[in-house]
């Protein structure tokens with residue numbers, strides 16, 4: 001809770017001007033805190049007369065920060081297959097480990113997954129901590145959380161990275177909370193500050209309008225989840241060598257309150273839009289579910305898949321797994337068609353790393369044209385059928 005010391009407050013208004021959330025007003029020479037306060041602490045830092053403090057928000061410093069060393073990546077394996085984001089984490093993890101001059105460790109959980117260790121080593125890991133057990137074959141949050149927490153307490157890595165996937169987003173916050181560690185979710189950039197070795201964690205903030213760089217100076221490990229498809233995957237080198245440590249796990253550690261009765265794969269997710277080379281995306285301009293049949297037709301002609309803006313998903317024309325953007329997926333296909341999509345920042349952050357972007361929009365001022373490699377100004381219901389016709393003609397020629 002933000003407390004104002006009425007004896008010290010001089011009503012200068014600096015806190016009111018500093019608050020990004022409009023939570024403070026100065027009335028009759030005294031700062032008044034409203035409901036929108038997020039306890040970000042910005043006003044506390046800026047108050048020149050030290051009239052503000054956050055009750056219970058005193059910073060606790062772990063005394064032994066230097067005892068934590070090494071970079072870890074959580075190598076997610078689903079149904080026995082290494083998730084592509086694991087290789088992306090190894091790519092950035094290798095860079096961070098080299099900057100820090102410490103080893104890079106891959107942490108691999110699963111059942112019968114030992115064969116994946118060589119891939120992790122080839123892709124940059126110096127060491128693999130392998131927890132291979134039938135109880136880890138299916139993701140169960142309580143078991144994964146307990147095992148990971150125990151390993152972190154034992155080995156004390158300074159940095160732990162995981163994919164911002166359904167599994168990473170579920171287990172990592174749980175472990176960070178138990179350890180009292182700082183965690184930045186959904187990072188799009190990671191770096192090491194040379195002077196003090198701090199992990200700099202960058203992610204979109206305030207609805208994607210600014211990029212915030214976050215650091216965790218008072219606790220270890222520094223934990224971050226990283227969006228799939230943002231970092232470049234490591235290029236495997238079969239000549240690399242590394243150590244594999246097979247872990248012995250107590251039955252007690254593996255006991256779970258969760259029983260997985262059945263795993264049902266959502267048909268819609270069978271085409272993972274993060275893994276295809278051509279995406280044809282539709283937005284509000286597509287107007288209806290029927291309109292998306294045209295988008296699907298173009299996608300099929302190009303052996304691609306359908307993607308969508310949030311407006312199209314919210315309207316119920318397309319299912320959520322197809323959504324691209326800040327609250328959807330980040331994609332980096334070779335070719336991205338944006339049909340009837342305005343190009344709002346929250347959409348753009350999910351697709352701007354596409355190699356070639358073709359935008360079709362009837363508004364020549366639409367922001368999507370700022371990102372597009374090729375822009376077609378006009379009605380998508382006229383242009384898309386023409387494109388399909390042209391592709392078919394080319395194919396027949």
Ligand SMILES: Cc1cc2nc3c(=O)[nH]c(=O)nc-3n(C[C@H](O)[C@H](O)[C@H](O)COP(=O)(O)OP(=O)(O)OC[C@H]3O[C@@H](n4cnc5c(N)ncnc54)[C@H](O)[C@@H]3O)c2cc1C
Nearest residue numbers: 283284285309310311325326327328340342346347362380
């Ligand atoms: C916290 C937050 C998170 C968000 N996350 C996401 C996200 O993950 N993904 C996302 O996409 N959005 C997200 N949004 C929403 C985002 O701000 C936009 O509202 C959304 O992207 C707009 O979708 P759109 O471009 O399809 O619709 P609009 O902005 O309405 O644009 C429709 C476009 O279609 C064009 N058009 C209309 N008819 C035709 C036609 N016949 N032919 C050609 N062009 C036509 C129009 O000129 C217009 O440019 C988020 C917003 C917030 C606040």
